[in-house]
Amino acid sequence: MPALPVMTKILLANIDKPDQASIAKYRERGGYKALEKALAMEQTALIDEVKASGLRGRGGAGFPTGMKWSFVPRNTNKPTYLLCNADESEPGTFKDRILMERDPHMLIEGMAIACYALNCHLSYIYIRGEYEFVANTQQKALDEAYEAKILGPSVMGKDFALDIFVHLGQGAYICGEETSLIESLEGNRGYPRIKPPFPATHGFLASPTVVNNVETLAALPWIVQNGAAAYAAIGTEKSKGTKLFSVSGHVAKPGVYEVDLGYPLLDFINKEAGGVANGRKLKAVIPGGSSVPVMTAAECEGVLLDYESLLKAGSMLGSGGMIVLDETTSMPETLSVIADFYAHESCGQCTPCREGTGWAAKILKNIIAGEGKRSDVDLLLKIADMMEGKTICPLADADVMPIRSFVTKFRSEFEDLCSN
Amino acid sequence: MPKFTLNGQEIEAKAGQTIIQAAEDHGVEIPHYCYHADLPIDGNCRMCLVDVEKMPKLTPACTTLVNEGMVVRSENERVKQAVRGVLEFLLINHPVDCPVCDQAGECRLQDYYMVYGLHTSEIPLGMKVRKRKVIDLGPMVVLDQERCVLCSRCIRFFEHVTETGEMQFFGRGDHVAIGTFEDRPLNNPYSGNVVDICPVGALTSRDFRFKCRVWFLHATDSICGGCSTGCAVRIDHRDGAIFRMIPRRNPEVNRSWLCDEGRLSFHELNKTERISRPLMKGRDGVQAPVTWEEAVRSIDARLKEIRAANGAGSILGFASPSATNEGLFLFKRYVGDQLGATQFDFRVDSEDKNVLEEEDQILRHFDKHPNSTGAIKLGLMSKELGGIDGAIEAARAGQIKAGVVIYFPPLVRRACDEEVEGRVFELIDVLEYSVVLAAHKSEWQTAASVVLPVTPWSEEEGTYTNFEGRVQFAGKAIDAGGDALAVWEAFAMLLHASGAESPWMSAEDVFASLTEHVPAYREVTLDKTRLPGVIVG
Numbered sequence: 001m002p003a004l005p006v007m008t009k010i011l012l013a014n015i016d017k018p019d020q021a022s023i024a025k026y027r028e029r030g031g032y033k034a035l036e037k038a039l040a041m042e043q044t045a046l047i048d049e050v051k052a053s054g055l056r057g058r059g060g061a062g063f064p065t066g067m068k069w070s071f072v073p074r075n076t077n078k079p080t081y082l083l084c085n086a087d088e089s090e091p092g093t094f095k096d097r098i099l100m101e102r103d104p105h106m107l108i109e110g111m112a113i114a115c116y117a118l119n120c121h122l123s124y125i126y127i128r129g130e131y132e133f134v135a136n137t138q139q140k141a142l143d144e145a146y147e148a149k150i151l152g153p154s155v156m157g158k159d160f161a162l163d164i165f166v167h168l169g170q171g172a173y174i175c176g177e178e179t180s181l182i183e184s185l186e187g188n189r190g191y192p193r194i195k196p197p198f199p200a201t202h203g204f205l206a207s208p209t210v211v212n213n214v215e216t217l218a219a220l221p222w223i224v225q226n227g228a229a230a231y232a233a234i235g236t237e238k239s240k241g242t243k244l245f246s247v248s249g250h251v252a253k254p255g256v257y258e259v260d261l262g263y264p265l266l267d268f269i270n271k272e273a274g275g276v277a278n279g280r281k282l283k284a285v286i287p288g289g290s291s292v293p294v295m296t297a298a299e300c301e302g303v304l305l306d307y308e309s310l311l312k313a314g315s316m317l318g319s320g321g322m323i324v325l326d327e328t329t330s331m332p333e334t335l336s337v338i339a340d341f342y343a344h345e346s347c348g349q350c351t352p353c354r355e356g357t358g359w360a361a362k363i364l365k366n367i368i369a370g371e372g373k374r375s376d377v378d379l380l381l382k383i384a385d386m387m388e389g390k391t392i393c394p395l396a397d398a399d400v401m402p403i404r405s406f407v408t409k410f411r412s413e414f415e416d417l418c419s420n
Numbered sequence: 421m422p423k424f425t426l427n428g429q430e431i432e433a434k435a436g437q438t439i440i441q442a443a444e445d446h447g448v449e450i451p452h453y454c455y456h457a458d459l460p461i462d463g464n465c466r467m468c469l470v471d472v473e474k475m476p477k478l479t480p481a482c483t484t485l486v487n488e489g490m491v492v493r494s495e496n497e498r499v500k501q502a503v504r505g506v507l508e509f510l511l512i513n514h515p516v517d518c519p520v521c522d523q524a525g526e527c528r529l530q531d532y533y534m535v536y537g538l539h540t541s542e543i544p545l546g547m548k549v550r551k552r553k554v555i556d557l558g559p560m561v562v563l564d565q566e567r568c569v570l571c572s573r574c575i576r577f578f579e580h581v582t583e584t585g586e587m588q589f590f591g592r593g594d595h596v597a598i599g600t601f602e603d604r605p606l607n608n609p610y611s612g613n614v615v616d617i618c619p620v621g622a623l624t625s626r627d628f629r630f631k632c633r634v635w636f637l638h639a640t641d642s643i644c645g646g647c648s649t650g651c652a653v654r655i656d657h658r659d660g661a662i663f664r665m666i667p668r669r670n671p672e673v674n675r676s677w678l679c680d681e682g683r684l685s686f687h688e689l690n691k692t693e694r695i696s697r698p699l700m701k702g703r704d705g706v707q708a709p710v711t712w713e714e715a716v717r718s719i720d721a722r723l724k725e726i727r728a729a730n731g732a733g734s735i736l737g738f739a740s741p742s743a744t745n746e747g748l749f750l751f752k753r754y755v756g757d758q759l760g761a762t763q764f765d766f767r768v769d770s771e772d773k774n775v776l777e778e779e780d781q782i783l784r785h786f787d788k789h790p791n792s793t794g795a796i797k798l799g800l801m802s803k804e805l806g807g808i809d810g811a812i813e814a815a816r817a818g819q820i821k822a823g824v825v826i827y828f829p830p831l832v833r834r835a836c837d838e839e840v841e842g843r844v845f846e847l848i849d850v851l852e853y854s855v856v857l858a859a860h861k862s863e864w865q866t867a868a869s870v871v872l873p874v875t876p877w878s879e880e881e882g883t884y885t886n887f888e889g890r891v892q893f894a895g896k897a898i899d900a901g902g903d904a905l906a907v908w909e910a911f912a913m914l915l916h917a918s919g920a921e922s923p924w925m926s927a928e929d930v931f932a933s934l935t936e937h938v939p940a941y942r943e944v945t946l947d948k949t950r951l952p953g954v955i956v957g
Contacts, residue, residue, distance in 0.1 A: 348596030358594030
C-alpha cells in the first residue's frame with residue numbers, strides 16, 4: 001500500500017488557535033497579507049492565477065472557479081456582484097459554519113480578493129437563517145475589518161471601494177441553489193430561475209453576478225499568498241487542492257477535516273475520523289451530502305476522495321458532507337429521513353419535484369411503518385424516473401439519487417418490510 | 421427567421437420565438453399548463469418537455485428559443501413518457517371530482533389524460549394531500565386549492581396584466597397552494613379573467629358555477645357590447661339563454677382578456693321586461709298593439725305628412741351607438757335619404773369624446789357603447805344639435821316636430837345612467853310625433869307615438885366599429901322573443917312601405933350595400949371583419 005500523502009492545512013490551519021476570530025490574531029498569524037498582495041496585482045492576472053490553481057466550487061457542483069469568474073462580462077455599465085453562498089443546508093454538511101465561526105476574517109479576505117478581481121464593490125454573505133450565531137460572529141469580524149479600513153471606501157488604502165453585508169436567509173434549503181439565493185436576496189420567494197440567462201450576466205438585480213461557496217472563497221488568500229502552482233501541486237490531476245469533509249454518523253470522531261483531494265476514502269474514515277464507532281462494521285457511506293448516491297462498504301474499497309474517483313465509483317464528492325452508516329443502520333429508515341427532507345424543502349415550483357418528492361416520502365413512511373406493498377419498491381424507482389432531469393433546478397435529482405441508490409443497492413431491506 | 425425541424429417537418433419560426441410558439445403557429449399543439457400566449461413565460465409545469473437533438477435532457481418547449489437547424493421531437497416515446505409522468509404527478513393529489521366540477525368538459529387535465537395518461541391511479545385516497553376548497557375570492561371567483569395544478573397563470577395575470585398582485589403561492593413542496601393574503605377578495609375590475617386562463621377547475625366563475633355543463637352550451641363568436649373597446653368574445657348559450665361570455669383572443673384589441681363588467685353585461689338584457697309587439701297610439705292617445713305592417717304604413721304616412729307641413733328639417737333622426745352598422749345604415753337610408761331629414765345625432769352623454777377616453781390602461785373605455793365610431797362614420801352626428809340637449813331644445817322651440825329614435829340602454833351601467841335615460845325620456849316627451857325603436861320597456865314608452873320592438877346586442881348579427889375604427893363582426897347568439905326585428909329589418913320595412921327599393925334579405929346584404937355607399941368602408945369585406953377585424957379610415 002502506498003504511503004499516505006502528507007496533509008496540507010490550508011483552510012483549517014489556524015482553526016483551533018485561540019482567538020483566531022479576532023482581527024488582531026488573524027493579522028498576527030499572517031492575515032490580510034494576501035489581500036495586500038492581490039491589490040498590487042492586475043485584476044486579470046488575479047483571475048488567471050485562480051484559474052491556474054485549479055480551484056473548483058466547493059458548494060457541491062465542483063465547477064472551476066476561475067472559469068466561472070471569466071464568464072462575467074467586463075466593462076459593462078452594470079455593477080458586478082459577488083454573493084457568498086453560506087446557506088449551508090445539505091444534510092450532513094457543516095463545514096462552512098466552522099470557517100465562519102472560527103476564522104471569519106479568512107472569508108472576508110477571500111471575498112475582498114474575489115471582489116477586487118471581479119471589480120465588484122458590493123457583496124453579500126447569504127447565511128442560512130438557522131446560523132444566526134454564525135452570522136453574528138461574521139458580522140463582528142466585518143465590523144472589525146471596516147474599522148481597520150480593510151473594507152469601506154478605500155480597501156487597505158487602495159483606490160478600491162468595497163462593502164460586504166451579511167444577509168440571513170429565512171429557512172429554505174432551496175435558497176442554497178444560486179438562482180434561488182439571488183431571488184431570495186432580492187426579496188422574492190426563493191424559486192430557482194430558468195437558465196439561461198445565467199447569473200454571470202443576469203444575476204442579482206439583473207446584473208453580472210458570481211455566487212461562490214464559503215469554502216471556495218476562503219481558499220483564495222492561501223492561493224494568492226502561496227501561488228497557484230503551490231495549490232495545484234496538492235491533490236490529483238483534475239481535483240486540485242484540499243477539501244473540507246464534515247463527517248457525521250457512526251464514526252468515532254465526527255467533525256470537520258481538511259484532506260488533500262485524492263486521499264483514500266476508507267483511510268480517511270479509519271485513520272482520520274477514528275473508524276466506525278463501537279467496533280461495528282461499515283455498511284455504507286454517503287460521501288458528499290445527502291443528495292449523492294450511497295456507496296456500499298464494498299464499493300468504498302480503493303476509492304479516492306476526489307471529484308473524478310467518486311464519480312467513477314457511482315457517487316459524487318458533492319459538498320463533502322460525509323455520512324457514515326454502520327451495520328445496524330436501517331436503510332429504509334435512513335432513506336425515509338432523506339426523502340422527508342427533500343419533500344419538505346421542495347420549493348413547489350416544478351410539477352415533478354413538488355409532487356414526486358412528497359409522494360416518495362409518503363411511500364417510504366408506509367414501508368417503514370410495515371404498511372407498504374412489494375410493488376411500492378418499484379413504484380419508488382418509477383417515481384425517480386419520472387422526476388429525474390425534468391425540473392428547473394437539481395433538487396428533484398437530489399432526491400432521485402438517494403432513492404435510486406438506496407433502493408437498488410439495498411432492495412431486500414425494503415422488500416422485507418413490505419407485505420405482498 | 422430560423423428554420424428548424426419539428427417531428428421531421430422543417431418549419432420556419434419567427435425571430436425570438438420559443439419552440440412552443442413556433443409549433444403553435446404551425447398547428448402543432450405541445451401540451452402545456454403554465455404557458456400562455458399573453459403572459460410572461462414561467463416554465464414550471466414541465467408538460468411541454470420536448471426532445472432536442474444534442475441536448476442531453478428533455479427541455480421545456482416554452483422556454484427554449486428556436487435556433488437555426490434545431491431538430492425537435494415532441495411526439496417520440498421519450499417525450500410521451502415524460503409527459504405521462506408529469507400528468508400522473510399532477511393527478512396524484514387531484515381530487516378527481518369531475519362530476520361536480522364546472523371545468524369538466526373543458527379541462528386540460530381531462531383532455532391530456534385522454535391523450536397521454538389513461539393510467540390507473542397508484543395512490544390510495546388516504547394518501548392524497550388535502551387542501552382548502554370553496555374559498556370565496558370576491559364577486560367573480562371561487563377557489564378550490566385541491567384542483568389547482570399550480571401553473572401560476574393567475575398569479576402572473578395579476579402581477580403583469582392588472583399589476584395588482586393579489587394572488588401568490590403559499591407554502592412549499594406538495595403543500596403549495598395559491599390564494600390571496602388572508603383570503604381577501606379579488607376586487608380589481610379584471611379578476612374574472614383568471615377563471616378563463618385557469619387550465620383546470622381551481623378557479624371557477626361565481627356567476628357561471630353550477631349553471632350548466634359546458635358540453636350543452638352552444639358558442640357564438642361576438643364582440644362585447646359593453647363599451648367602445650370592442651373586445652372579441654364568445655357567447656355561450658343554450659335554449660335561448662346566455663349562460664356566460666368569455667373572451668376570444670384578439671392580439672390587436674383585447675389579447676385574451678375581458679373586463680368583469682363586460683363579462684357580466686349580458687345579464688342586463690334580462691333585467692327589465694321586453695317589448696314584444698309594435699305599439700301605436702290611437703286617436704284616443706292610448707297605445708295598442710298593432711302588426712308591423714300596420715305600424716310601418718302608418719309611420720311612413722305620418723312622417724310624410726309632417727314633412728309636407730313643416731319641411732324635412734322638422735324631422736329628427738336620433739340613433740343609438742349600441743345599434744349595429746347595418747341598423748344605423750338603413751336608419752340613415754330611410755330617415756335621411758328617403759324622408760330627406762338632415763338633423764341626426766346619437767349623443768346622450770358626450771359619446772364622441774368618451775369613445776377615445778381610456779378608463780384604465782388595460783381595456784376599458786368611458787364610452788359604454790360598442791358602436792359610437794360607427795355612428796360617427798355614418799354621419800349621424802350633427803354639429804348644430806350637439807347632442808340630445810340640442811335636440812330637446814330644438815323640439816321645444818318647435819323646429820323639430822317628429823323624431824325617429826333608436827334607444828338601447830348601455831349594457832354596462834354607470835351611476836349617471838338614470839339621468840341620461842331621463843334625457844331620452846324628455847326628448848320623446850317633447851316630440852309631437854315620436855317613433856321609438858327599442859328592446860326593453862321603460863318609462864318613456866307611454867310617451868312614444870309608436871314603439872317598435874327591435875333586437876339588442878347578441879340577438880342580431882352585424883358589425884360594430886370600435887374606438888379606433890376597427891370594424892368587427894358579431895354573430896347572433898339567440899333569438900329575440902315576440903315580434904322583435906333587427907333594427908335593419910325595421911328600416912328595410914319602412915323603406916319598402918315608403919316605396920323605396922328594399923332588396924336586403926340579410927345583415928350581410930346590408931353590409932354589402934354599406935361598403936358600396938360609405939366611402940370609409942369601401943375596402944371592407946365581411947371576411948375582413950372577422951378576427952382581428954379591420955381598421956377603416
